[in-house]
Amino acid sequence: MGALTIKNVCKSYGPVDILKGIDIDIQAGEFLILVGPSGCGKSTLLNMIAGLDGITSGEIQIDGRVVNNLPPKDRDIAMVFQSYALYPNMNIRRNISFGLEIRKVPKSEQDRIVNEVASMLQIDNLLDRKPSQLSGGQRQRVAMGRALARKPALYLFDEPLSNLDAKLRVDMRTEIKMLHERLKTTIVYVTHDQIEAMTLADKIAVMKGGIVQQFGSPRQLYDDPSNMFVAGFMGSPSMNFVPCKVVDMGNEAGVEIDGGAGTFRLPIKSNQLKSSVGQEVMLGIRPEKVTHKIESHLEDPNFHLAKCRVSIKEPTGPDTHIFVHMNGAKVVCRSNPDSAKEPGEEMEMMFDLSKMVFFDPKTEERLV
């Protein structure tokens, strides 16, 4: 079980800076997810933790030990690759035991570990086959088994589920979660899928352009995004952004919005932005915080009703997504299917004022 500390790590290839000062710190037993769009440097960072790639400056510690100059085999890590990277010429048993063999673990001990891992992952009956005879999901399990066999301080997962079909991906996601609950291992997991990040992680680092945009628990990132990128990246459908002007509403500041059925004003709670009256801001609100009228919330001062005009309606089954234009920006609202109105009609939408966040439209940073 190992903690991982990454201090001001930079990486550049010639003049190109790939990583620009990464700081991440997790406790032993935590599940860290590195998430971000393609080319954000998350896989590079993982390779550097593994020791497959050197760092330009900074420090990486595994279990309190600086590993900057250690080769991968001395870092006490195991890795699961996107393509699984099973050795095609060896059967499953040898694939799992190869690392033990190299480390000169006695044969009887190897057999015991292989059998233990195989039964944990339910691949006992596959041990004598070659990787080419397995399905994608089975290969995935073997790749995990190979990592588990060595019981390292740190497990690294490089987009392990992205080669699986949608259904299997959800199943394996749950299994990885269960495995983590059971073994309490420290895991660093790279993905570009924000749902995987939300469901699996104890801590998430959202990366873009070689910089950690925000590091925190899934809840923190979802409710308290530090900039528009994080806000838009986490959650599906993603957060709505409405450009609007701050207005004075007597006791508090508010924002003015035209929802296609007349303008209305939403008060901003907890005395935020009172000094910014007259300025342009970007309102961020999640689809599930703009809903149909919910009777039980009518008395709550945190909820506000306003009329908007429906442009499109998308039924998804449990909810219906209502598309509304507010100040020209497209806004998705999550409504109960029974309350959803038809396109062109006016509909009363209920805003959860306590969950509104505001960004500077120029810097895209969060406003206090």
Added chain:
Amino acid sequence: MSSFSADTPHSSSTMGRIFIYGILLIVAGYFLLPLIVMLFTSVKSMEEIRTGSLISFPTSITFEAWSKAWSSACTGVECSGLSGYFWNSVWLVTPTVTISTFLGALNGYVLTKWNFKGANVFFSMLLIGCFIPFQVILLPMARTLGFLGLAGTTTGLIMVHIIYGLSFTTLFFRNFYVSIPNELVKAAKIDGAGFFMIFWKIMLPLSIPIIVVSVIWQFTQIWNDFLFGVVFSAGEAQPITVALNNLVNTSTGVKEYNVDMAAAIIAALPTLFVYVVAGKYFVRGLTAGAVKG
């Protein structure tokens, strides 16, 4: 191919088949003709060669010419047949093919999986080696061998062939290894395997198809080589191609066509044998990089 005949009526498809196979037979016969002539001539007696026509069936089969070519025909002043030279070639080809294939594999492995600065330049320079004609390196190589004290020895000839073949074997293996995912090497590194461990336990076992290609290529090239053999070896150490040339050009009165033909077939048999045994892997290996299974 089968799909275009599927929707045509039965009779015309049969006619088409007959036509296609007819053409194939004619073309195959055309290509086989020289070999057939050689084979027929080699089992005829001199008497029959003088009186019969070139492509007529032998009336009585005799292996005298074969045994003479193998053990008593004159190659210059020496009259002991090709047998000694045959084994010369075997001893020349075996280490040369093994070493150049092994080094090619190692080169390809380093060039694709252990990228170093200037790897591409290095590879481009090696590639140029594939386009250098034999004749160009004769003189510099002769000087080098003389300098190393290897002139006129089998070791020297082996060295020349290894160096010349390296460009080709490296090219084969490099292109093959490019299609093997790098993650495999990364996984092995994390499992704790080092440079040679990964090479022996992971890369080489995956390389069978390309090893076959490399072996066939090198075997054919070196076995059939005449120029290097005639320039860099002397006397007893000469390979079979040089001996064959001497045998055919040595005339003591009558030109023994049957012995010449038998000798030529003996010289060509090993390459034929290699193709027959490993030919299907050859085609498979050449296309292995293109279509991943």
